Amino acid sequence: MEAKPSLLKILDVVALGSLITATGLVFFYAPLEAVMGAVQKVFYFHVATAWAGMLGFLVAAIAGVTYLVTTRRRWDIVGLSAVEISVVFLFIAIVTGSIWARPTWNSWWTWDPRLTTATIMELVYAAYLMLRQGIEDPERRARFGAVYVIVGFISVPLTFLSIRIFRTIHPVVIGGGDPNSQGTFDMTPKMLQTFLFSLLTFSVVFGDLMWHRMRLGWLADKVEQLKIRYHV
Amino acid sequence: MIRVRKLVKRFGPRTVLSGLNLEAETGEFVALLGPNGAGKTTFLRILASLSPPTMGEVCVAGYNLPEQASAVRSRLGIVSHQQLLYGDLTAEENLRFYARMYGVREASQRIAEVLSLVGLTTRRRDLVRTYSRGMQQRLAIARAILHDPEVMLLDEPHTGLDQDACVMLDDVLGEVAGRGRTVMMTSHDLTRAADIATRFDVLSHGVITASVRREEIARRDLLDFYREAIGRGGTL
């Protein structure tokens, strides 16, 4: 039985620590925003989890291509782990976004490009997982998963592009200036620091969870091999 | 002809074929025997270029797999226990389709030839859906020899056929095999195989454990030969 690598243990501590720190920063360090009040604090986690949710897509797409080229099982595990984790993060992002939207735009939902694309991305993740579930043969499962992620990875930005041609009311907080978008606000230095720290935190947490999940996948494979060898 | 050396096939952690060696010359009709799950179908699929070998050398009709798969395919005729036929097309249309796929010249003439060979000329305009299992198998053989392949692979072709159909199938096989082709047929029916094959090989535990020519063994000894061969695999 392989013990947890010490680097992973350290990463666990770091991840947990940053998460706690980030929460602390959000509630105690960052100032209260003038217009939106306390609700605005959701923003820090919302963007960070959205970032983590989309990062997984990139990782899965790269893992997919690499798997098709090399057919090495580890890349399939990387892709699967990335999608499984991103499903959760993206879901959190969508929900926190909805919480933020209610007082700001006066509705739980709006069909603007970013929100719609995020939902579609989430559906692509779900479809990926359902596809894998329906296939018995592990190699075929890996190949189909890789192909679907690649197709999705190409399609989702195109979706975003298509919808973007409409006007958006989603706040373009960093850069971009659509004067009609509501809910934008300027960030004070303290806010910026909190924001960047949140981004960093969630990247670390993402990496930590990825490592754990991949380890789980490798160990599960090992168990399968042992089972076969000892005819269990 | 078929040459296989040290063929290994793994599905994930499971090893199905572990260093299989086999050689078959032109004109031989090899019956590949073995228990269920021994890897006969897997082996055939590799020879058919449908499945890539994990390791080892495979040479069929003079070409290496998997690199020269395309060249191998044009010289290969397959009869599987799935018919590979379209139920919604007539026999003639099925053959015409495959004639196009294989680039068969003078297709109409060839189609008529093979149909008469398998005795289906009168039913050629009927939808394959309406065929009995025996007729479908015969049409499957017609399909397999349409492009005059050098090597034929048959995966338990007698499955699901009644006695008469089996006899008819054997006649067709005998006729087809006698034209300088190399034929490999998997079977778990010893008596059937004994009638038509020129050689018996036994696949067990992922390798060929025994091989004997028909002349070298008396028919009544076949069962013992087989039983002994499948028990042997674990020690190799």
Add this chain to the structure above:
Amino acid sequence: MICWISIGRRLAAEGRCNMRHTLRDFFRTVFAVVAKDLTAELHSRELFSAMLVFSLLIILVFNFALELNVRTRAEVTAGVLWVTFAFAGTLGLNRSLAMEKDRGCLDGLLLAPVERSAIYFGKTLGNFVFMLVVEIVVLPVYSVLYNTNLFQPALLLVILLGSIGYIAVGTLLATMAVQARTRDILLPILLFPVVIPVLLSAVKASSGFLQGLSFSDVRAWLNLLIAYDVIFLAVAYMVFDYVVEE
């Protein structure tokens, strides 16, 4: 060693088949697959009737689901049409690829000495024809039922382009879906999130033409549609091998 001697013999002998893959072989294969699909459909007529009936039912349901008075109709027609086509399309795709899975015919295709991409293009073209035929029938029916003239050449162009993109990615995904256990419900789940760029552009372009916008106004959407068609065809062509081979 003996392999090489055999190769020499084969090269010397006149085979019944070509060894090299030429462009002619490619088109021959594509044509063969399309002809096979069309012939099978002519015999059974299952696909066509299923898709047609399904489309008409959807249009009927929409009639009750949406208050299609004359004014709202103009804005909503494009959407209704494309939803109809999208759903009926999955039916056709499922059936078309299931036919190959039946009796192991997919293996039959793979055993032939043809390029995999020719198989893809053959199936795609066949599916495209089926979808087009259904659309051609649905249009006049819709026109009659809702008193809207849908027979504008520009609209037909959009339908053509939109169907290409839909079928391009649909054939690829259907080939995967049909090899899974959950094959029937899987295709829409896989296809719809991914085909949205095509559907969106098609709806916007259709809507634009139906509302009488000029060609130059709608051109942006048409360009997008063409771009998506090319992209999806290219991607599907590149990955199709991985979806059929072992």
